[in-house]
Amino acid sequence: MATKTRESSMKDKTFSGVGNLIKLLPTGTVFMFQFLNPVLTNNGQCHTVNKYLSGILIGLCGFSCCFSCFTDSYRGSDGLTHYGIATMKGLWPSSDSAGSSVDLSTYKLRVGDFAHAFFSLIVFAVVSLLDSNTVECFYPSFESSEKVLLMVLPPAIGAVSGTLFMLFPNKRHGIGYPSSDSSQDS
Numbered sequence: 788m789a790t791k792t793r794e795s796s797m798k799d800k801t802f803s804g805v806g807n808l809i810k811l812l813p814t815g816t817v818f819m820f821q822f823l824n825p826v827l828t829n830n831g832q833c834h835t836v837n838k839y840l841s842g843i844l845i846g847l848c849g850f851s852c853c854f855s856c857f858t859d860s861y862r863g864s865d866g867l868t869h870y871g872i873a874t875m876k877g878l879w880p881s882s883d884s885a886g887s888s889v890d891l892s893t894y895k896l897r898v899g900d901f902a903h904a905f906f907s908l909i910v911f912a913v914v915s916l917l918d919s920n921t922v923e924c925f926y927p928s929f930e931s932s933e934k935v936l937l938m939v940l941p942p943a944i945g946a947v948s949g950t951l952f953m954l955f956p957n958k959r960h961g962i963g964y965p966s967s968d969s970s971q972d973s
Contacts, residue, residue: 812911813962816851820844820911824920831923841924845915852911856904857896858961864888870962873900903957906948913944 827840859878863869871878871891878894915921917937922929929937 812852812907812914813855816848816855816911817914820848820915820918824915824918828920828924831920831927833924838924841921845921848915849908849911852907853904855961856900856907856957856959859894859959860961861889861891861894873897873959897958899955899957900959902955903952903959906951910944910948913941917941 823844824841827837827844829837833841857873858870859873860868860870861878861880869880869882871880871894873879873894873896875896877890877892880891916925917940922937
């Protein structure tokens with residue numbers, strides 16, 4: 788019986804870890820990049836304008852990945868989910884009236900928020916900078932000369948980031964994620 792409990796606990800931890808890895812990058816950001824990148828890079832056949840536009844897209848999406856790590860949600864006195872930005876003093880709400888009965892100081896900025904932002908940026912950088920259209924646009928000779936790196940780097944970065952996010956799960960429930968009272972725990 789103890790073996791089944793241990794197996795169940797391990798499965799729960801595994802699914803929780805996979806869920807945290809999925810939460811690592813905002814789905815909308817990745818979708819926007821995957822949708823716009825082929826258009827802005829002209830399917831890898833870039834001109835100077837395409838390089839600038841693609842660079843702007845990568846920068847904005849990278850910022851979005853980092854910024855989402857500093858957002859959180861809470862259930863207001865009106866019963867609705869409200870969002871805010873984590874600060875050193877607590878959560879800065881999107882609307883002043885909703886947080887009047889909720890102690891927003893429990894949502895303070897933590898060191899883990901910066902670690903999650905850093906690793907989400909690293910994962911997005913690997914996804915975006917090693918995308919076939921981006922490689923063909925910015926560094927076309929790299930694909931033929933560094934095939935091993937292109938094949939090994941994404942799974943390696945994913946494994947390291949996934950392990951870190953399993954060991955140190957994110958407590959925030961940012962924009963687009965369900966609200967939970969557990970987001971107040973440190």
